[in-house]
Amino acid sequence: MKAIYFEKFGTRDVLQFGDRPEPIPQNNELLIDVERSSVNFVDIRERQGTYNRPETHVGGIQLPHVSGLQAVGKVVAAASEGDKVWIGKKVVAYTPNGGGYAEKVVANPRFCVEIPESANADLFAALPNQGLTAYLLLTASTQIQSGESVLVQGASGGVGSLAVQIAKILGAGEVIGTASTSEKLDFIRSLGADDAVDYTHDDWPQRVLESTGGLGVDVLLESIGGDIFEQNFECLAPFGRYIIFGSTRGPGQPFAPRRLMQKSQTMTGFYLPVFLAKPELIHAGMEFLVKATLEEKLRPSIAKVLPLSQTAEAHRLLEDREVQGTILLDTTNV
Template structure:
């Protein structure tokens, strides 16, 4: 007796994907199979997604090099670490109550550059139907990074001073605001142009400093009565990494979460002993091993945004088909805040 297998129909969706690593030219816009939610996952019809610098590193193949030690990705790949949209299906019976709800989702496996994406239920937070999708689409990856830098890599104490390098970017602009929400005292931000410095001040920073000036560390010391900052969030690298120690206070915490200018020169760890300072590395995917911290971060970000204490900054909204242009703007550092993708 012949057994006939019924092929399940796979619905196509529009997406941005790449089949090989390289420059922006490898990004393709076309049809991909609609993902299917598994246990404890939701299928979301995406309204807004956004672009992160991580997406560029993925496209370049950085995470697939042995020296990065982060596991890599499989090709073809759809990037996109965050999305806002409506739940249209659930992989678990108990999660069907989510269907029809508007959610903001963190999607660490990617998939956000598409009309539909799958996300773990625990990494989704419901938002009001009337909520501005643009604000929330800018939150998950960059917001979680900023939040966990200040609550897990260290714990800000009331009145402590904070310096955020690259404070006009997606993570930096949120870190400035979150530091204030968490009770920090003096919060300083750096950038490289007058326009970006004005933007940082508009976020509530106590001062904005041009890190391209040779004496930028003196400005930090002036703002902290010569003591230096208690917490320093570093994402630039190069020679800036070395200069950071000129304005880091005794017992100061130096947290590294990026290096847009490259890793710089080797560092002698015993230097930290002189002022009892600490240095901590940060990589958000590592925190997937602690999902309770991810959940707490998502809930904090949504609550603070709904209460208008946190204002995600939207730099540009582009159609999904123009994702390559979004990558260019980010690579060329032409934007302040987050670039969103309209997936409709």
């Protein structure tokens, strides 16, 4: 089968397009003929070797490696006799071990949800990794209460654009998204955000305070880091919950935990693979995402669809922050 893989860590140049052995489903796995996959920032970190550094404490990956944490396609085989009922069904799958950058991938049925044959594969391919992150941030790391305000940093990206919509579905009041260009701010408003703020302006925390009547936000989803990490506290309300799920600008300066006492605030870290220990939460999240998309309450934003062979270009677009929403890979057009 054709796949994108890398045999060493590095820049986009290490990505190779070629033949790889077809995966064989083991234990309770399903084999899926992939129609669409998608690109996540996690894939870039994998390629760079970030997760194989001792200081990250997440175990790393083995080389050669095929990235890709989500896929949509048709089930063509099953390892278990009891799972053969899946054969022929179109599914959306979360593939935490990777493999989505290929014509075929294996997935655990607990992390698969059937979708109608007529369903638009593009919409559902954008859901699993990014959608699960957004959903679990708002339902497991914290639980949004009706009317609470939410600030989503980097709201024009794959996770952020879904988090804005999911927060609204879950009953949030004021939802504010941040981005770095006027085009992206318009995009965030089109998702249903009540306000959109340019975080490249020094006074952006004041803008958030003004939008919330001076109260600050109840829930803050942080994925940028750097100087933004510290500025977030200027617009976090008393009893506010600060949830970190990324740091695209780096980790920022050391943080003194006792400062949270001043306003009885909390800080929570989020890393999706940890939730593999709670598969029932992942399954519930997958079902929520599929149901909300089928009901058109949730509409994933597709930035671009590229042939599988152009995955390096997809990485460039994501690294250079040139996209709004999710980049998909068309594995039927390699």
